[in-house]
Structures are given as C-alpha cells and as structure tokens.
Amino acid sequence: MEIPYRRIREDYLSGFLVGLIILAISTLLEWINMGRGIFLPSWPLNALIGVSFAFILVFLHIFYSDYDSVKWLARVPASISSVVLFTFLTLILGLSIQNDPHASKILKITGLSHVRTSFAFLFSGMYLLTTLGLVILRRFKKITFRNIGFLLNHLGLWIIIFAGSLGAGDVIRLNIFVNENESSSIGYTDNRQAVNLPFRVKLLDFSIEEFNTKLVFVNNSDMSFAGEFENNLIMLQEGLEFEIAEWEFKVLEYLNSAIMDSAGVYIPSSDTLAYPVARIFALNRQTDQELKGYISCGNKIIPPKFLKLDNQHTLPMSFPEPKEYSSLLVLIDSKARVDTLKLIVNKPIKIDGYDLYQLSYDEKMGKWSKLSVINAIKDPWLPVIYIGIFMLIAGSLYLFTIGKTPNEDLK
Amino acid sequence: MNWINFPLYSYISCSLWLLGLILIYLSGHKKSLELIGGLTVILGIVVMTVFIIQLWIALERPPLRTLGETRLWYAFFLPVIGIVFFFRWKYKWFLAYSVLMALLFLIINLSHPEYYDKTLMPALQSPWFVPHVIVYIIGYAFLGVSTLVAVYGLYMHYFRTMDSKLMLLADNLVYLGFGFLTLGLLFGALWAKQAWGHYWTWDPKETWAFLTWLGYLIYLHLRYQHPKKVEASLWTLSLAFVVLIVAWFGINILPSAQNSVHVYGN
Numbered sequence: 001m002e003i004p005y006r007r008i009r010e011d012y013l014s015g016f017l018v019g020l021i022i023l024a025i026s027t028l029l030e031w032i033n034m035g036r037g038i039f040l041p042s043w044p045l046n047a048l049i050g051v052s053f054a055f056i057l058v059f060l061h062i063f064y065s066d067y068d069s070v071k072w073l074a075r076v077p078a079s080i081s082s083v084v085l086f087t088f089l090t091l092i093l094g095l096s097i098q099n100d101p102h103a104s105k106i107l108k109i110t111g112l113s114h115v116r117t118s119f120a121f122l123f124s125g126m127y128l129l130t131t132l133g134l135v136i137l138r139r140f141k142k143i144t145f146r147n148i149g150f151l152l153n154h155l156g157l158w159i160i161i162f163a164g165s166l167g168a169g170d171v172i173r174l175n176i177f178v179n180e181n182e183s184s185s186i187g188y189t190d191n192r193q194a195v196n197l198p199f200r201v202k203l204l205d206f207s208i209e210e211f212n213t214k215l216v217f218v219n220n221s222d223m224s225f226a227g228e229f230e231n232n233l234i235m236l237q238e239g240l241e242f243e244i245a246e247w248e249f250k251v252l253e254y255l256n257s258a259i260m261d262s263a264g265v266y267i268p269s270s271d272t273l274a275y276p277v278a279r280i281f282a283l284n285r286q287t288d289q290e291l292k293g294y295i296s297c298g299n300k301i302i303p304p305k306f307l308k309l310d311n312q313h314t315l316p317m318s319f320p321e322p323k324e325y326s327s328l329l330v331l332i333d334s335k336a337r338v339d340t341l342k343l344i345v346n347k348p349i350k351i352d353g354y355d356l357y358q359l360s361y362d363e364k365m366g367k368w369s370k371l372s373v374i375n376a377i378k379d380p381w382l383p384v385i386y387i388g389i390f391m392l393i394a395g396s397l398y399l400f401t402i403g404k405t406p407n408e409d410l411k
Numbered sequence: 412m413n414w415i416n417f418p419l420y421s422y423i424s425c426s427l428w429l430l431g432l433i434l435i436y437l438s439g440h441k442k443s444l445e446l447i448g449g450l451t452v453i454l455g456i457v458v459m460t461v462f463i464i465q466l467w468i469a470l471e472r473p474p475l476r477t478l479g480e481t482r483l484w485y486a487f488f489l490p491v492i493g494i495v496f497f498f499r500w501k502y503k504w505f506l507a508y509s510v511l512m513a514l515l516f517l518i519i520n521l522s523h524p525e526y527y528d529k530t531l532m533p534a535l536q537s538p539w540f541v542p543h544v545i546v547y548i549i550g551y552a553f554l555g556v557s558t559l560v561a562v563y564g565l566y567m568h569y570f571r572t573m574d575s576k577l578m579l580l581a582d583n584l585v586y587l588g589f590g591f592l593t594l595g596l597l598f599g600a601l602w603a604k605q606a607w608g609h610y611w612t613w614d615p616k617e618t619w620a621f622l623t624w625l626g627y628l629i630y631l632h633l634r635y636q637h638p639k640k641v642e643a644s645l646w647t648l649s650l651a652f653v654v655l656i657v658a659w660f661g662i663n664i665l666p667s668a669q670n671s672v673h674v675y676g677n
Contacts, residue, residue, distance in 0.1 A: 008637070076636035080629060087625040094618040095665070116613060164611065173608065211530045235529045321530045345533035346606050357608045377608040385610060389597050396597075399590035 014072060015081025022085065022127060026120035027110055035108035037117035040169035043380070050166045057130065061137040074134040082128040089121050125165055132158050149398035156391030159384060167381025175359065176374040178203040183330075187376050197376060198334040198352040205328040208367040210320040212236050212254060213276045213297055217244045220314050233318060236278045246286045247309065253279040256320075266294065272368045275299045276320055280307055300364075320366070327358055327372040343374065354378050417524070420462035421517045427455030428490055428510045435503060452494050452510070459487045472531040475544045479520050484548050486516040492552055508559065509552075539602030543595060550591030554627070554655060557584035561648035568642060578641055581648060582634055589627045596620055615665060619658035626651030 041049060064070045072078055093115040097103075103113035111118030136154050139147055174187025174195055183202035187195050214233040219226045226245070234242055240251045257274040258266040266277045275298055282291040291309060297317040298304040307315040326344040333339075334352050341349055348355040354376045362369035379385075434448030463483065466474045474480040493509030496502050560581040567573045599620070600610040611617060630647045637643070657665075 076632055080632050080636070083625060083629055083632070087622060087629070090618060090622050090625065093613065094615060094622055098613075171609070214528075214530075233528055322533060323530075324533050324536070346537040348605060348608070355608060357606075375608050379609070382604075382610075389600060389610075392593060393597055396590040396593035399586050399593070402586055 008077065011072060011075060011077035012081065015077050015084075018078075018127065019081055019085040019088075022123045023120055026118065026123055029119045030111040031109055033119075035105075035111060035113070037111075037114045038119060038122050040117075041166075042169035046166040046169050050162065053126075053129070054133070054162075057133040058137065061134060065138075070134065073131050074138050079131045079135060082124070082131045085124045086128050089115055089118075089124055122165075125161060129158060129162060132161075149395060149402070152391045152395030152398060154395075156388045156395055159388030159391065163381045163384040163388065167379065167384070170378075170380050172354075172376075172378040174376045176201060176356075176376055178327075178372055178374065180204070180206060180370045180372075197354070199354070200332040201356075201374065202330040202332075203327055203372050204330060204340070206325070206361060206369055206372040207328075208325040208361070208369070209323045210256070210367055211323045212256065213278070213320050214318040215249075215251075215278070215280070215295065216316050216318055217247075218314055218316060220308070220312055223314075223316070226313055236276075236317070245313075246284055247313075248283045248285060250281040251278055252281050252292070253277075273299065273301060275302055276317065277305075278317065280315060282307070282309055282315075284310070299366075322367075325358065325361060327374065329374075353380075417462065417466075418521060420458055421521055424455040424458045424462075424486075425514055425517060427451050427458065428513065431455065432507055432510050435497070435506065449494060449498060452490060452497075452506070456487065456490050456494070459490075463487060470529050472529060472536075473541050473544075475540065476531060476535065477528065479523065481544070481548060482516040482520050484545070485552060486513040486520070488549055488552050489513040489516075492549070505556065508556065512555070534606045537602055537606060539598055539605065543598040543602055546591045546598060547595035550588050550595055551655065551659065553584050553588030553591065554652060557581050557588060557648060558652040560584065561645045561652075564641065564645045565649065568645065573641060575639075575641075578634070578638075578644070581645075585627055585630060585648070589624075589631065592624055592627065596624055616658065616662050619654065619662060623651065623655045623658045626654045 040046075060070050065074075092112060096112065096115075098116065099114055107113040111120055115121055132154060136151065136158060139150055139154075172195075174189060174197070176184055176187050176197070178184045178201055180203050183200055185197045185200040187197050189195065212235050214235050216233060217226050218224060234240070236251050236254045238251055238254045242249050253266075255266055255268050255277045257269060258277045259269040259271055259274050261267050266279075275296055277294055277296045279292065279294050283289070289310070291307065293307040294305055295307045295315050295317045296302075296305040297319050304316060309315060324344060326342050328342050329340070329349075331339045331341060331349070331351055343349055343356060343358045345358050348357050350356075355378075357375040357377065358372070359375040360373040362371040365371075428451075431448045431451030431454075434451060435445055438444035438448060463474065466483075474483065489509040489512050490506075493506040496509075497506040560577060564573065564577050564581065567577065599617070603612070603617075604610040626647065630644060630651055633640075633644045633647055
C-alpha cells in the first residue's frame with residue numbers, strides 16, 4: 001500500500017516535535033532540579049515502575065490502538081524519531097567529558113555534563129521503549145518465521161534497555177581491600193562508604209606473573225624511539241638475535257629477577273629488591289664496532305642501566321608488564337561453608353549472590369604487592385539482561401538469512 | 412627484524428590474488444578459466460592463513476591486539492568474503508574491490524612493520540577476545556563495502572539514473588554487516604561482564620560502537636519504510652560509516668576517551 005507523501009511528512013514532523021518537546025521539558029526539569037541528575041529507583045520501586053510502564057503499553061495497545069496518536073507511535077516514523085533523539089543524546093555522551101566535577105554551571109544545569117543521568121536521556125529512553133513496545137505488540141498476532149526474527153530483535157532490545165535502565169538502581173559494586181594473611185568482610189563503595197558483606201575473604205597469597213621485559217632502541221638526544229619502525233620493542237629472551245638499523249644484537253643472558261653480588265656479577269634472586277637484567281652483545285655492521293654490556297630497568301631503589309651504543313643511540317629496558325595476577329583466597333560464605341579458590345582476571349567467582357573479580361593490587365609494589373583489590377558485584381537483574389542479549393544474538397543470526405539475491409545486471 | 416618473513420608471505424599472497432583476479436577478468440565465458448582464477452585466489456588466502464597461524468604461535472597470543480595485526484586480519488577476511496560472494500553471486504567487481512583493499516592493508520603493514528610484541532594485558536586474555544574482534548572485523552568489512560555502494564549510489568542518484576537493484580545490494584551488505592556488528596557488540600558485553608563486572612559501562616569505545624549500531628539501525632528502518640526514497644537512505648549509510656571510522660580510529664584522540672579501556676597503544 002502506497003502511503004501518501006503528506007502523511008509521511010506529517011508523521012516525521014510529529015516525531016521532530018515530540019523530540020523537541022522532550023528536550024524542552026527535560027531542560028526545564030534539569031534546571032528546577034539544579035542539575036543534580038535523576039535518582040535511580042531501587043527494588044521494589046523500580047519493579048513497580050517497570051510493571052506499570054509495561055501495563056500502560058499493553059493497555060494502550062488493547063483499548064486505544066484506534067487512536068491516531070497510538071497508531072502514530074506504532075509506525076516507523078515515530079520509531080525513527082525516537083532512535084534519532086536517542087542517537088543525538090548518545091552523540092553528546094560520546095563527544096564530551098562526562099561527570100567532570102569541574103564542569104561549568106551551565107553544563108550542569110542543562111544536564112550536558114551528566115547525560116546518562118539526565119532527564120532528557122530518561123525520557124528519550126522511555127520514548128524509545130514506547131515506540132518499540134507498541135510495534136512489538138502490534139506484531140504479536142501471527143507466528144511466522146519473519147515475525148519470530150522480528151520479535152527476537154525487537155523484544156530482545158526492548159528487554160535489554162528496559163531491564164538495564166530499571167536494574168541500574170539495584171547494582172551493588174564494592175571494592176574489598178585485603179592484605180596477605182588477613183581477612184575482610186567489608187566492601188567499600190566508590191564514595192568510600194563501608195558496607196558489610198554476607199561473606200568473608202581471606203587472602204593467602206597474591207602473585208603476579210610478568211612478561212619478560214623489552215629492549216628499546218632510542219635516540220640519545222631525547223630518548224625517543226629510534227629506527228624506522230613504529231613499534232620498536234623487542235621482548236628479551238636468552239639467545240634471541242635481531243637487527244635494528246645498522247646494528248646486530250644478541251641476548252647473551254636474561255634474568256627476570258636478579259641482584260648484583262659483591263663481585264659485581266648479576267645472580268638470580270627472589271629478593272624483593274631484585275629486578276630484570278639482560279646482557280646484550282651488539283655489532284655495528286658499518287663500523288665493525290662491538291659492544292657487550294648489561295641493561296636493566298632497575299626498580300624504585302636501583303637506578304636503570306642503559307647500554308650506550310654510540311653518540312646517537314642507546315639501549316634502555318622497558319618496565320615489566322603483568323602477564324597474570326591472581327589471589328589465592330579462602331572464602332567463607334553466609335552459611336559458614338569454607339572454600340579455597342584462586343581468583344584471576346576474567347574468571348569471576350560466585351558467592352552469596354555476588355560475583356568476585358580480581359581488580360587490582362598495590363601498583364607501587366608491583367609483583368611484591370601484599371595487597372589485593374577485589375571487586376564484589378551484585379546485579380540481580382542480570383538474568384533478565386541475558387535473556388535479552390541471547391534473543392538479540394539469535395535475532396542477528398536471523399538477519400543473515402533475509403538478504404535477497406540481487407539481479408544479474410550487477411555482476 | 413620484521414614479523415616472521417611477512418614480506419615474503421605478503422608478496423606471494425598478493426601475486427596469487429592479482430593473478431586470480433586477472434584470470435577471472437580474462438575468462439569471458441570460459442567456466443574453467445574462471446574456476447582456476449577462483450582457486451588461485453583461494454591459494455593466496457591459504458598462504459595468508461599459514462602466515463597468521465605462524466604469527467599466532469610465535470606471539471604466544473592471538474594476533475589481534477595492535478592496529479597492524481587487525482589490518483592483517485582485514486587482508487585475510489576481505490578476499491575470503493570476496494571469493495564467497497564471487498562463487499555465490501558472481502560479483503567480479505566485488506572480488507576486485509576486496510582484493511585491492513586487502514592489498515592496501517598489506518602495503519600499509521609492509522611500510523609500517525611492527526616488532527613482535529608478545530605482551531597481552533591480563534584483561535584481554537579471554538576466550539571472548541578472538542570472537543569479539545573477528546566478528547567486528549567481518550562486520551566492518553561488509554559495512555565498508557556498503558559505503559562504497561552508497562557513494563556510488565549517490566553519484567548515480569545525482570548525475571545518472573539510479574538502479575533500484577543497487578539498493579538491494581546495499582541492503583544485503585548491511586543486513587550481514589549489521590548482524591556481525593550486533594554480535595560484536597553483544598560478545599563485547601558478555602566479555603565485559605566477565606572481565607570488569609558489568610556488561611555496559613558507557614566506555615567511549617562502547618558509546619561509539621553503539622552510535623555506529625544506531626546509525627545502521629536508522630538506515631535499515633528508513634529502507635523498510637521508504638524503499639523508494641533512496642536519497643535519505645544513501646546519506647544515512649554514508650554518515651553511519653563516518654561514525655564507524657570514529658569508533659574504530661578516532662577513539663584515541665577524542666577528549667571523552669581519556670580513560671577508555673579500549674586504548675591499548677604502546
């Protein structure tokens with residue numbers, strides 16, 4: 001059915017006006033609220049708001065679907081205008097520095113300094129959920145392959161936005177600071193408020209495994225990267241041979257953790273003051289000049305050691321980078337069950353409804369850190385989000401099937 | 412020192428791809444010559460595969476961290492998509508485009524060689540790393556081609572007569588690209604939950620990836636609602652790619668990206 005041009009224009013004009021009204025009302029509310037941002041409701045208020053919102057959508061669909069405004073909300077121009085408004089606000093979010101305490105008053109009062117918690121973002125999200133929700137309800141009538149694909153994509157997205165925004169107020173994110181051979185059952189919020197946890201963690205051991213350090217080829221004048229390559233870093237390894245510019249190098253010896261003995265020789269050591277050391281052989285192919293010497297990045301106390309090649313170039317060593325860091329923990333849950341587990345990055349542990357993450361350590365101490373920082377996170381709405389995510393994953397697979405075979409002429 | 416014999420592998424792959432392309436263009440209606448051309452392109456892909464496997468082993472981590480490494484994957488996936496499209500739909504120009512783009516990526520890598528950098532920060536050591544980046548690379552490859560179609564479409568719209576079949580091709584590319592983009596975004600969310608504890612933190616890279624997704628979402632809906640009004644759709648498609656480029660490269664220079672978890676440069 002051909003849609004008259006005039007109606008299309010009116011539909012988009014209405015969308016544009018709704019967007020403007022949302023922005024105007026939001027700015028006014030932001031002004032009245034002194035730019036403090038919206039408050040995130042938590043359980044059970046958020047659930048109540050959510051159920052009411054969904055109920056209103058179903059109610060509108062069943063009893064008022066003949067009304068022009070409801071019909072308009074379920075049409076594509078309204079969907080597009082709601083997505084465009086949401087995109088516009090996200091664009092501000094993506095371009096400006098957010099939640100900067102030094103932001104100017106005008107940015108705070110208009111909500112531009114805190115888009116994510118602004119009235120405009122809230123209303124724009126609601127507008128999006130309304131258009132999306134009404135479109136979904138309209139398509140629920142028949143179960144066909146096309147409609148299933150449609151529902152997976154649209155309902156999946158609706159669930160993610162709906163549960164993600166409503167559930168935000170219920171997310172608990174705490175940092176647990178625990179030293180070796182000590183235990184803690186207190187978590188701290190980002191505002192440093194202490195919260196009692198239902199479980200207790202004891203840190204038996206914190207350990208860091210490091211990558212071998214890297215050799216850097218720099219200009220003497222300003223210690224900038226030299227050579228013709230943009231990524232002038234070579235991970236040291238005993239026996240490794242390589243060339244940079246006119247130089248040939250060989251790594252004669254590499255010690256990850258060493259100290260110098262009284263005779264001036266580097267020996268392997270597990271002392272907390274130990275540091276990485278490498279002995280390098282260098283040959284200049286143009287001048288036949290040969291050099292041998294130690295390089296080291298040193299540490300907080302021991303200064304670094306460079307190998308000066310000639311008047312132009314020097315070889316320093318980079319600082320070690322962590323390969324893996326982990327905490328060996330004894331966990332005692334609310335029912336006094338005891339378990340010993342290793343917590344590593346990317347592998348959270350579940351306990352009493354919380355997920356524990358290996359977050360950080362005492363970075364000044366590096367691999368000698370006795371402190372582990374653990375993140376404890378509770379997000380009760382997560383299962384709902386996962387339903388939305390998996391629906392959308394299935395929906396995107398459906399997208400792979402809907403392409404039509406193009407005509408022969410385009411070959 | 413360069414990546415293990417990278418220039419040698421690149422020269423062999425490039426030669427095979429160009430040879431295959433020439434054979435396909437010279438084949439006329441000879442099926443056998445076309446098949447030989449196609450197989451030559453595939454052989455070039457196999458050579459690149461061998462190199463990537465070798466690099467992966469040498470680095471002791473997935474070679475997906477640096478920009479040079481992602482360029483390498485583009486150089487691999489573009490001819491793969493090109494040859495699949497060629498055998499499926501016989502698009503010669505599409506194969507030529509994907510091969511030439513792959514050559515461009517390889518030339519950039521040859522002129523900006525990288526050293527082996529084996530380090531990989533602990534947060535990136537995850538089973539999600541490879542699927543997350545690969546689906547994005549494939550998605551970007553499709554959407555890159557769709558942009559080419561959009562620019563060509565705009566030219567046709569303003570200076571020649573527009574063929575609606577061109578829009579069909581753009582749609583097909585966007586459906587595929589958008590599907591991969593959605594998967595990339597969702598895999599990223601699932602990974603973020605595992606690594607940082609939350610599936611969505613409005614990190615600048617996430618924000619821009621989401622903006623990219625919204626851009627193509629608008630395109631799909633414009634096309635659905637107004638299949639005959641191609642001008643707005645074509646402009647949307649072109650602009651969406653600008654957002655994609657910001658999400659891909661611009662993130663390192665945006666003021667909002669100072670604390671992004673996605674800035675891994677040295």
